[in-house]
Amino acid sequence: MHATDALKEADRLMTVCNSCRYCEGLCAVFPAMEMRRAFSDGDLNYLANLCHSCGACYTDCQFSPPHEFNVNVPQTLAKVRNDSYKFYVWPQALAPLFERNGLAISLIAALSVGIFFFGLMAINDPAVMFGVQTGPGAFYRIMSHNAMAGVFGAAFFYAIAALIMGFRLFWRDIGETRETLTNGVSVWQAMKDTMALRYLDGGGPGCFNEDERPNDRRRLYHHLTFYGFFLCLGATSTATLYHYLLGLQAPYPWYDLPVVLGTLGGIGLVVGPAGLMWAKFKRDPALRDENGRGMEMAFTAMLFLVSLTGLLLLVLRATPAMGTMLALHMGFVFGFFITMPYSKFVHGIYRFGALVRYAKERRALHEPTPSKAKALAIPDAKAGA
Amino acid sequence: MKVGTAVSRDVPPEQVKASLRPDAQAGAVPVELARKHDVLVIGGGNAALCAAISARRSGASVLVLEAAPKFYRGGNTRHTRNMRCAHDTATEILTGPYTEEEFWEDLLRVTGGQTDEELARFMIRESKEILNWIVEQGVRWQPSLGGTLSLGRTNSFFLGGGRAMLNALYRTAEDLGVDILYDAEVVDLDIQDRQFRSATVAYGGQRHNVHASALVAAAGGFEANIEWLKQYWGDVAENFLIRGTPYNRGSVLKMLLDKGVQQIGDPTQCHAVAIDARAPKFDGGIITRLDCVVFGIVVNKNAERFYDEGEDIWPKRYAIWGRLVAAQPDQIAYIIFDGPSLEMFMPSLYPPVKADSIRELAGKLGLDPQALETTVETFNEAVRPGTFDHTILDDCRTEGLNPPKTHWARRIETAPFYAYPVRPGITFTYLGTRVNKEARMLMADGSPSANMFAAGEIMAGNVLGKGYAAGIGMTIGSVFGRIAGREAANNARN
Numbered sequence A: 001m002h003a004t005d006a007l008k009e010a011d012r013l014m015t016v017c018n019s020c021r022y023c024e025g026l027c028a029v030f031p032a033m034e035m036r037r038a039f040s041d042g043d044l045n046y047l048a049n050l051c052h053s054c055g056a057c058y059t060d061c062q063f064s065p066p067h068e069f070n071v072n073v074p075q076t077l078a079k080v081r082n083d084s085y086k087f088y089v090w091p092q093a094l095a096p097l098f099e100r101n102g103l104a105i106s107l108i109a110a111l112s113v114g115i116f117f118f119g120l121m122a123i124n125d126p127a128v129m130f131g132v133q134t135g136p137g138a139f140y141r142i143m144s145h146n147a148m149a150g151v152f153g154a155a156f157f158y159a160i161a162a163l164i165m166g167f168r169l170f171w172r173d174i175g176e177t178r179e180t181l182t183n184g185v186s187v188w189q190a191m192k193d194t195m196a197l198r199y200l201d202g203g204g205p206g207c208f209n210e211d212e213r214p215n216d217r218r219r220l221y222h223h224l225t226f227y228g229f230f231l232c233l234g235a236t237s238t239a240t241l242y243h244y245l246l247g248l249q250a251p252y253p254w255y256d257l258p259v260v261l262g263t264l265g266g267i268g269l270v271v272g273p274a275g276l277m278w279a280k281f282k283r284d285p286a287l288r289d290e291n292g293r294g295m296e297m298a299f300t301a302m303l304f305l306v307s308l309t310g311l312l313l314l315v316l317r318a319t320p321a322m323g324t325m326l327a328l329h330m331g332f333v334f335g336f337f338i339t340m341p342y343s344k345f346v347h348g349i350y351r352f353g354a355l356v357r358y359a360k361e362r363r364a365l366h367e368p369t370p371s372k373a374k375a376l377a378i379p380d381a382k383a384g385a
Numbered sequence B: 001m002k003v004g005t006a007v008s009r010d011v012p013p014e015q016v017k018a019s020l021r022p023d024a025q026a027g028a029v030p031v032e033l034a035r036k037h038d039v040l041v042i043g044g045g046n047a048a049l050c051a052a053i054s055a056r057r058s059g060a061s062v063l064v065l066e067a068a069p070k071f072y073r074g075g076n077t078r079h080t081r082n083m084r085c086a087h088d089t090a091t092e093i094l095t096g097p098y099t100e101e102e103f104w105e106d107l108l109r110v111t112g113g114q115t116d117e118e119l120a121r122f123m124i125r126e127s128k129e130i131l132n133w134i135v136e137q138g139v140r141w142q143p144s145l146g147g148t149l150s151l152g153r154t155n156s157f158f159l160g161g162g163r164a165m166l167n168a169l170y171r172t173a174e175d176l177g178v179d180i181l182y183d184a185e186v187v188d189l190d191i192q193d194r195q196f197r198s199a200t201v202a203y204g205g206q207r208h209n210v211h212a213s214a215l216v217a218a219a220g221g222f223e224a225n226i227e228w229l230k231q232y233w234g235d236v237a238e239n240f241l242i243r244g245t246p247y248n249r250g251s252v253l254k255m256l257l258d259k260g261v262q263q264i265g266d267p268t269q270c271h272a273v274a275i276d277a278r279a280p281k282f283d284g285g286i287i288t289r290l291d292c293v294v295f296g297i298v299v300n301k302n303a304e305r306f307y308d309e310g311e312d313i314w315p316k317r318y319a320i321w322g323r324l325v326a327a328q329p330d331q332i333a334y335i336i337f338d339g340p341s342l343e344m345f346m347p348s349l350y351p352p353v354k355a356d357s358i359r360e361l362a363g364k365l366g367l368d369p370q371a372l373e374t375t376v377e378t379f380n381e382a383v384r385p386g387t388f389d390h391t392i393l394d395d396c397r398t399e400g401l402n403p404p405k406t407h408w409a410r411r412i413e414t415a416p417f418y419a420y421p422v423r424p425g426i427t428f429t430y431l432g433t434r435v436n437k438e439a440r441m442l443m444a445d446g447s448p449s450a451n452m453f454a455a456g457e458i459m460a461g462n463v464l465g466k467g468y469a470a471g472i473g474m475t476i477g478s479v480f481g482r483i484a485g486r487e488a489a490n491n492a493r494n
């Protein structure tokens, strides 16, 4: 009835949890589960992407292993979630990239860096490549602006297109419609939930990672990563506007907007992923999907390397190392762009979609109509003993 | 669909224990057992941890001995979800006031007067403070999930359930410097002249003598001790399922009673509900309970009805069905209902047995098909028309049927037909040690013990002679645990 063993197990767990419901205050997954009695693959993929992997429901569960009911929601949903990336990938022919994703991403990144480095070395005079370049347009002496804009623009727009196609598959499969996405209230709620990572706090005390003592560090690291990423995106966008609208050429002085945004973002995007990798390293194996480790690490490391080379480029831009750093940075950025639809990057997209749907469902549920109140289980009957 | 993994109904607790004690392998004892602590707490649940924390906060050095391995720490507390405390106004987590007087009236009603009024009223008064005190110990209440649908008026729910609550108490106790040892079962007590001297604890295959100036016994009831249950119930008890921990075997309770502490409560009194007969022998917890008696009829193994399924609103009648089923042959019964009712109650762990006809259903349940058909037909003919509403005592009832179904009676006629097999599920027992308002144990002659205190299930019978009000188990544990810890600390100092 279900496509994979992980989905089968998720279905079993949702039946267990639905008859327990002790975790309903911890996050969005349990209230969303309570709205259902049967779970299709689409439902389970929705719930899996709604889960923030905070670990609370494992530490809090009276039936987690070694109990014979063997309830491990975070690990099972992590498996389902990681499988779902492959399941909804566009084009489907590239699904195998998710089989050994860590390796695939590393190879693509290495290849991309290699091509940029040796390619630029091949087309440039060594005196230019390894010389000191300063003043407006310094970077473009290594690679022309048009070439840069063309190559990166194409990679970026391909990635966006592929991400959209993947998201459409996901959205339809979980049973959602276009209307939900155009509902401003739901989307705004999901944006707030994303920006605060509301469901990564274990219902209040913080998320669980290495043991039964909660803390909020992963949320902090993710905030650094997330906001760092968008600051870097902002830096690139302002630079593009500077170039085309104002006719100002990079490199810009350190106090100018693109550099300030890029530096702040870059620092967040170095510290954040480093923290996430450290947390991952320390994480209780019981909470992890062992098979997803390569994928998670590759994506996080890629972000780290993109920003690290970016910062190094900034620091070394007036030295002979500039050409090399530029090649490395561009190599990682290009590798990052083209792998966006085939890496863990998609987690943000699906998770956001799941949050939009949840915002909609939650509102529908809590609109106070008597029949709905009755449809919910009698509160006293849930009282237990 | 198979829901639980390997359902080991008959694993004796010894075996469960043996397979789950990684900690005990370690040779070194992580806690200095030779050192004399001010307060020794036996047990590891709500009552024990509240006592340990409160004793420590009162300045005492505290040792907690828990028989279970770390994962199973905290006995039945792991399985709880809420607590009943009095409060004068609505709060963020409670929809309205629940006064001391109302709490007392509820208790009086459920126990039929079998309670110590002074002690019970005292507990109810103290319960008001517990709402905040327990939060100060790191426990979180579940806030409203939107609207007030998920909140109660009388009971506050633990965020993440009982194990989350317990984890918070353990973190606080550890931070305060309470010494805690798992896999450490107390097997003997040295009590002389109303005074606790020392305890013998089995740990890592060895016995150790543990000394302390005062004792808090918070080791639960004896519900997991089938042999002991059989003394009062006879062989019937073989068919009981134990909803909670296999570690509450009443050994500490027995030692105390044998060594001169006054007994309270009727040994056959306990909280018992009808739970899914397919549940494991121990520790199946909340998810095996069934809320659907009111939606159908309940028959015994002879396919005969035996009690009015529509007597009262379900939660109020929740706790009578364990005893009713225990009184039936082979301690088994079957809840029978039809298609339209399936989604009207909370789902539970095991799917119902399903069939297209009553005859086929009987076959699947191993009941006499003719007899079941007759029972259902007789019932259907007796059903009078009415307006069904399971949230109130509605007017759907039978006429001329014995026993009648006085509310929510609807014909069972629309396929598919469903059944849940049920057995008595024992939650906890009420036999206990007599205590006073200091949670101090009283000896058989009525005199107070010099340095022994009790809290939780082990003394629940003081306020709960029979019956049950949801959430009161945790109230008893927290209120008396807190007091016992404080008094034991004072006692140790003097």
Ligand SMILES: Cc1cc2nc3c(=O)[nH]c(=O)nc-3n(C[C@H](O)[C@H](O)[C@H](O)COP(=O)(O)OP(=O)(O)OC[C@H]3O[C@@H](n4cnc5c(N)ncnc54)[C@H](O)[C@@H]3O)c2cc1C
Pocket: A383, A384, A385, B042, B043, B044, B045, B046, B047, B048, B065, B066, B067, B068, B073, B074, B075, B076, B077, B078, B079, B080, B081, B082, B083, B084, B184, B185, B186, B187, B218, B219, B220, B221, B243, B244, B245, B247, B248, B249, B250, B251, B252, B285, B286, B426, B427, B428, B455, B456, B457, B458, B470, B471, B472, B473, B474, B475, B477
């Ligand atoms: C499924 C289920 C749901 C429940 N739900 C609720 C609820 O929602 N609200 C509510 O108020 N009540 C509920 N109860 C009842 C509640 O669990 C108990 O009343 C309460 O937990 C008792 O707390 P306690 O600390 O006295 O005992 P426990 O929490 O059972 O702790 C007793 C401890 O003593 C230890 N122990 C036993 N013998 C020894 C020994 N010889 N040496 C050392 N340690 C020993 C055990 O390992 C255990 O840790 C529920 C019970 C069950 C089974």
Ligand code: HEM
Pocket: A051, A052, A053, A194, A200, A218, A222, A225, A226, A229, A273, A276, A279, A280, A296, A297, A299, A300, A303, A344, A347, A348, A349, A351, A352
């Ligand atoms: C758009 C909404 C997003 C949501 C709701 C979201 C949510 C999450 C959550 C809940 C986790 C799990 C936390 C953990 O395992 O430590 C996570 C991991 C991570 N996220 Fe996001 N994220 C979003 C976007 C992004 C973006 C834009 C980036 C950066 C480009 C990013 C980078 C990461 C990284 C590096 C990890 C760690 C990978 C791992 O350990 O599996 N996220 N995200």
Ligand code: SF4
Pocket: A016, A017, A018, A020, A021, A022, A023, A024, A057, A058, A060, A061, A062, A063, A064, A071, A073, B161
């Ligand atoms: S994870 Fe465990 S405690 Fe939480 S709802 Fe599921 S079964 Fe209940």
Ligand code: SF4
Pocket: A023, A026, A027, A028, A029, A030, A050, A051, A052, A053, A054, A055, A056, A057, A058, A073, A074, A077, A199, A202
């Ligand atoms: S791991 Fe956290 S977010 Fe995921 S289901 Fe459990 S409590 Fe919810």
